[in-house]
Amino acid sequence: MTNIKILEWNINQRSCENSSFPEYVITEISRKNPDVIVLVEFKGENNRSRLDRAFSERYYTYSYNGSQYTSVNGNIKTGNGIYMGLKKSIFNEPSPEEITWEESFKDKQPNWLKIKSTIKTGKELTIIGVRVKVGSKHDKKELNDRKSQINWLLKENKQTKRQIIIGDLNYGPAETDWCEKEKLNWQDIVYMMRDEGYLDYQQFSPYSPPGTSWKGKQLDWLITKGVFIDGHSHYNQLDWSFGKNNDLFYLEGYRVPEGFFIINEPPFPDHAILTTEITLE
Numbered sequence: 001m002t003n004i005k006i007l008e009w010n011i012n013q014r015s016c017e018n019s020s021f022p023e024y025v026i027t028e029i030s031r032k033n034p035d036v037i038v039l040v041e042f043k044g045e046n047n048r049s050r051l052d053r054a055f056s057e058r059y060y061t062y063s064y065n066g067s068q069y070t071s072v073n074g075n076i077k078t079g080n081g082i083y084m085g086l087k088k089s090i091f092n093e094p095s096p097e098e099i100t101w102e103e104s105f106k107d108k109q110p111n112w113l114k115i116k117s118t119i120k121t122g123k124e125l126t127i128i129g130v131r132v133k134v135g136s137k138h139d140k141k142e143l144n145d146r147k148s149q150i151n152w153l154l155k156e157n158k159q160t161k162r163q164i165i166i167g168d169l170n171y172g173p174a175e176t177d178w179c180e181k182e183k184l185n186w187q188d189i190v191y192m193m194r195d196e197g198y199l200d201y202q203q204f205s206p207y208s209p210p211g212t213s214w215k216g217k218q219l220d221w222l223i224t225k226g227v228f229i230d231g232h233s234h235y236n237q238l239d240w241s242f243g244k245n246n247d248l249f250y251l252e253g254y255r256v257p258e259g260f261f262i263i264n265e266p267p268f269p270d271h272a273i274l275t276t277e278i279t280l281e
Contacts, residue, residue: 002121002280004090005235007034008166008220010131010213010271012264013043014080019267021047024245026054032239032275037085040111040131040167043078051083059085060093064113069105079105082113082129082167092118107133110149110167114157123280125227126160128153130167146171150189154196154223162226164278168271169206172218198225211238213272215254215264220274233277240272 007029011021029037037059039051048063055061066079082101086094098116102109111131118124132149135142150169157163173186189206190199198205206221207229213220220238222229229236243260246253246268253263256272264270 002090002119002123003230003233003277004035004119004125004280005033005275005277006036006038006164006166006222007032008038008040008129008222008274009269010040010168010220011269012041012266012271013047014041014266016043016266018044018046020044020050021267021269022245024242025269026050028242028273030054032273034275035087035090036127037083038127038129038166039083040080040129042081042083048083051085055085058089059087060091061085062099062113062115064101066111067102067105079133080111080131082111082131084113084115084127084129086115086117086127090119092120094118107145108148108152110153112153119280121280124162125280126157126163128157128163128165128167130165130169132168132170134170143171147188147192151192154192154198158196158198158225160225162280163224164227165223166221166274168213168219169221170219172221193223198223207276208274209236209238209276211272212256213238213274214270220271222274222276224278228279228281230277230279235275235277237275238272239275242269242273 052061063083064081066081068078071077094115094117101113114128116126132146193199205224208218208221240256240258240260243262246261246263251263252265253261255261
């Protein structure tokens with residue numbers, strides 16, 4: 001039996017490809033000492049280099065910087081990327097063909113990076129980092145678009161026997177409150193996971209530790225198949241304590257119930273750090 005500690009964090013680089021994230025991002029990740037690192041809303045070659053310098057000695061590191069698309073006004077833009085790290089003491093180095101990502105921008109696909117990995121004991125584990133894309137309108141069509149992306153992700157990977165999908169789904173119980181007249185039910189997502197085989201023999205799926213991950217909502221989730229969550233692990237947290245580093249109170253932000261001030265302007269992280277521990281039998 002092997003336990004693996006996973007960290008996922010939306011670091012809020014969405015609109016600032018040429019800006020550097022604060023140094024405490026690296027400090028906070030190092031303090032958590034995860035076996036798997038998944039960072040979403042990641043952008044920028046400079047940021048990739050900084051992360052590689054910090055982690056490539058102990059982790060196999062992989063990233064893609066977002067796929068390009070044409071905006072409504074005709075400008076070429078780059079979407080959000082994902083950065084991942086696998087601890088070398090736990091994992092064998094994946095071969096290049098085992099690493100795939102969102103190569104071209106598609107409305108019905110989320111941002112995703114997938115690694116087919118093998119741990120030192122020989123067991124296979126596919127790890128998928130994900131961020132569901134969002135539009136500018138908070139209405140039923142917008143939520144249906146997000147649900148379609150999640151549905152695509154589940155169908156695309158349902159044949160994989162042992163996997164985790166982790167990231168910002170931009171969908172959760174509170175999101176349905178946007179649509180007072182035509183509510184979408186969070187249970188819809190649970191039904192989709194059941195239909196695609198993600199709930200068989202699983203303790204929790206989708207899973208999030210108690211708490212909130214963004215402005216009073218749960219948007220960051222772990223979806224599992226063929227692995228188990230160690231429900232007794234103290235590593236299972238939604239942690240806002242990185243807010244202790246924020247002292248620029250003139251910037252836009254908000255306070256979380258834990259008492260920390262969270263800046264929600266890029267390039268400052270505005271989601272809680274999700275950590276969880278899984279078990280491979």
